[in-house]
Amino acid sequence: MRLLLVEDDIKIGSFVMKGLKAAGFAVDYVTDGEDGLHLALNEPYDAAIIDIMLPKLDGLALIEKLRRQKVDFPVIILSARRSVDDRVKGLQAGGDDYLTKPFSFSELLARVHALIRRAGKSVDPAVLTFGDLSLNLFKREVYRKNTKIDLQPREFSLLEYFIRNAERVLSKTMILEHVWDYSFDPQTNVVDVLVCRLRNKVDRDFDKKVIHTLRGVGYVLKGP
Amino acid sequence: MSLRALKNIRRTIGFRLTLWYSGIFILSTLVVFGLAYFVLSASLKRQDRETIEIKLKELSVLYQTGGKEALEREVNLEKKFEKKIPFFIRLAGQKNKTLFLKIPYQWADFSITELGRKSAGADLRWDWLPSPGNQTALEVASTRLANNYLLQVGKSTEDRENILWHFRRIFIAVILPLILIGFTGGSFLAFRALQPIRHIINTIRSIDIGKMHVRVPSLQTADELEELVSLFNGMVEKIEILINSMRESLDNVAHDLRTPMTRLRGIAEMALRSDHNLSECREALGDCLEESERILTMLNSLMDISEAETGVLNLEKEIVDVSTLIGQVFDIYRYVAEEKDIFINVRVTDQPGIFADPARMRQVLGNLLDNAIKYTHPGGRIDIETSRRQQNMVIRIQDSGVGMPPEELPRIWERLYRGDQSRSQRGLGLGLSLVKAIVEAHEGRIEVVSTHGQGSTFSIYLPLKN
Numbered sequence: 001m002r003l004l005l006v007e008d009d010i011k012i013g014s015f016v017m018k019g020l021k022a023a024g025f026a027v028d029y030v031t032d033g034e035d036g037l038h039l040a041l042n043e044p045y046d047a048a049i050i051d052i053m054l055p056k057l058d059g060l061a062l063i064e065k066l067r068r069q070k071v072d073f074p075v076i077i078l079s080a081r082r083s084v085d086d087r088v089k090g091l092q093a094g095g096d097d098y099l100t101k102p103f104s105f106s107e108l109l110a111r112v113h114a115l116i117r118r119a120g121k122s123v124d125p126a127v128l129t130f131g132d133l134s135l136n137l138f139k140r141e142v143y144r145k146n147t148k149i150d151l152q153p154r155e156f157s158l159l160e161y162f163i164r165n166a167e168r169v170l171s172k173t174m175i176l177e178h179v180w181d182y183s184f185d186p187q188t189n190v191v192d193v194l195v196c197r198l199r200n201k202v203d204r205d206f207d208k209k210v211i212h213t214l215r216g217v218g219y220v221l222k223g224p
Numbered sequence: 225m226s227l228r229a230l231k232n233i234r235r236t237i238g239f240r241l242t243l244w245y246s247g248i249f250i251l252s253t254l255v256v257f258g259l260a261y262f263v264l265s266a267s268l269k270r271q272d273r274e275t276i277e278i279k280l281k282e283l284s285v286l287y288q289t290g291g292k293e294a295l296e297r298e299v300n301l302e303k304k305f306e307k308k309i310p311f312f313i314r315l316a317g318q319k320n321k322t323l324f325l326k327i328p329y330q331w332a333d334f335s336i337t338e339l340g341r342k343s344a345g346a347d348l349r350w351d352w353l354p355s356p357g358n359q360t361a362l363e364v365a366s367t368r369l370a371n372n373y374l375l376q377v378g379k380s381t382e383d384r385e386n387i388l389w390h391f392r393r394i395f396i397a398v399i400l401p402l403i404l405i406g407f408t409g410g411s412f413l414a415f416r417a418l419q420p421i422r423h424i425i426n427t428i429r430s431i432d433i434g435k436m437h438v439r440v441p442s443l444q445t446a447d448e449l450e451e452l453v454s455l456f457n458g459m460v461e462k463i464e465i466l467i468n469s470m471r472e473s474l475d476n477v478a479h480d481l482r483t484p485m486t487r488l489r490g491i492a493e494m495a496l497r498s499d500h501n502l503s504e505c506r507e508a509l510g511d512c513l514e515e516s517e518r519i520l521t522m523l524n525s526l527m528d529i530s531e532a533e534t535g536v537l538n539l540e541k542e543i544v545d546v547s548t549l550i551g552q553v554f555d556i557y558r559y560v561a562e563e564k565d566i567f568i569n570v571r572v573t574d575q576p577g578i579f580a581d582p583a584r585m586r587q588v589l590g591n592l593l594d595n596a597i598k599y600t601h602p603g604g605r606i607d608i609e610t611s612r613r614q615q616n617m618v619i620r621i622q623d624s625g626v627g628m629p630p631e632e633l634p635r636i637w638e639r640l641y642r643g644d645q646s647r648s649q650r651g652l653g654l655g656l657s658l659v660k661a662i663v664e665a666h667e668g669r670i671e672v673v674s675t676h677g678q679g680s681t682f683s684i685y686l687p688l689k690n
Contacts, residue, residue: 084538190556190559193563196563216509216513216517
């Protein structure tokens with residue numbers, strides 16, 4: 001998997017690059033829009049991460065040019081502006097996702113994975129499995145080691161989200177956006193409560209715990 | 225320099241208005257004078273000719289009855305009674321030979337022989353004999369008598385030229401002051417008419433150098449310019465409020481961020497000073513992340529509050545069904561309530577929609593429900609209900625929680641205020657400020673009734689969509 005990263009802030013750029021490389025991606029990193037355009041037009045990428053405020057050629061113009069040239073790999077926009085208007089503008093220009101600074105790296109990583117998977121259009125299996133967990137999407141049934149686990153709808157979609165993104169850290173914001181379909185910024189940790197409930201049903205009676213907390217970052221589904 | 229000032233003046237609207245005004249004023253004066261002059265001179269001429277004609281007829285009748293002698297006698301008689309003989313009278317025989325001539329001495333210069341060269345018919349014939357100096361002229365009417373003699377009666381145009389000359393002199397004497405009056409009047413009118421615009425220009429200049437409080441003085445004329453002035457003042461007022469509150473909220477945000485930033489810094493610094501114990505460092509890094517998350521949440525909330533309060537919050541309003549909204553918020557918090565064994569009773573009657581930003585309204589209801597759950601003991605109960613009161617939709621969230629003492633109530637809407645009860649809970653002290661700001665940005669209001677130890681009731685009033 002090869003990614004293009006266009007970001008003018010060297011510190012942000014290099015930590016994102018390091019993180020992406022550690023996650024197994026090949027990354028080309030440039031700091032201005034023109035270099036980004038040149039690479040994007042000439043190299044085969046699986047996805048690009050493009051900042052909006054760029055020297056020489058700004059991010060939106062860069063994405064518009066790419067889309068006009070029929071370059072169609074998914075693009076994640078990074079921006080320091082969080083208004084709905086800016087988000088809409090970014091998506092209209094041809095971006096596929098929009099991430100506001102400051103962002104959590106694990107969230108960026110998860111979004112990159114999600115976009116590449118979406119672009120690959122893999123066929124959805126009817127049953128998702130992780131270790132001894134299996135989740136039937138049609139019957140909406142969950143089993144662990146042949147024991148049936150009763151889940152409420154939100155708990156079910158949280159587990160589905162975990163299994164689809166197994167081994168990846170999911171931030172609270174991502175879980176919130178994914179499980180409840182509307183963007184919301186609650187004060188109380190609604191997500192913590194939901195994860196706690198899911199843990200009680202999925203992990204409590206088993207020796208091997210699969211849902212892990214990463215303090216200050218989020219949650220991850222992984223083997224022991 | 226004065227040349228440049230002159231050039232600048234020439235470009236002003238005031239100068240152009242003055243020129244136009246005085247130009248039109250002078251032109252119409254000229255037209256009026258011209259017309260009067262024309263009418264006057266024409267009527268004087270007609271009067272003269274009528275006099276001459278009457279005289280000519282009278283004399284010709286006299287001649288027919290009494291011959292040349294009667295003519296002479298009549299003229300001499302006239303001379304006795306009148307000081308000045310007003311007429312030139314000539315009787316000419318064959319070959320234009322003068323038989324009788326009466327000519328006032330003033331007119332002696334006229335070359336009378338010129339007259340009568342052309343043969344006149346039986347009818348009246350007019351001749352025009354200019355004086356040597358061309359100042360006046362002798363107007364002569366001729367008629368052929370029965371014996372083919374020529375009778376001529378004339379009159380100098382001197383009298384009427386005199387009158388017209390006076391008239392012209394008056395005109396010249398009057399036109400100069402008129403031009404002056406026109407120009408002065410024009411400049412005065414232009415000055416008056418453009419006064420509000422000059423005021424606006426001066427005000428803008430003052431604002432430009434930072435005097436935001438300056439307003440354009442109103443002239444109370446109730447015309448378009450007055451309207452412009454009042455619209456302009458309204459706009460400046462709005463901008464001033466906006467700038468002031470932006471400045472204020474910027475100050476607040478800067479101040480409010482210092483505390484968590486200090487905490488963040490402290491955690492990182494302490495971790496660096498410790499003896500590189502890996503688990504302690506990881507702990508500190510986790511704290512840093514949580515703290516930065518808090519700062520971000522705080523920054524977002526503060527910005528939302530400031531934007532909502534100053535009216536620049538971008539509200540994506542649409543017709544929203546309140547029961548759907550309450551359902552969504554309930555859906556988010558149901559597990560939290562369940563975990564705390566709090567029963568949430570939603571009683572939503574069918575209501576017409578409200579015109580609101582659904583995401584912002586979810587934020588409002590979410591914050592209130594969040595508070596209600598936070599401050600209600602396990603086993604307690606929360607009631608959410610809607611009703612209609614006059615032109616308002618009322619959403620009431622009632623909890624059986626700890627309530628608030630009366631002295632805390634007025635302060636709960638303040639930014640970063642935290643009551644005694646809330647200090648032990650997580651939170652930023654921004655929730656209620658944000659709720660109030662968003663509700664008011666929707667032209668609604670929020671009220672609270674609380675009894676210490678028994679619970680609180682928050683009521684949101686939102687205008688119904690007609």
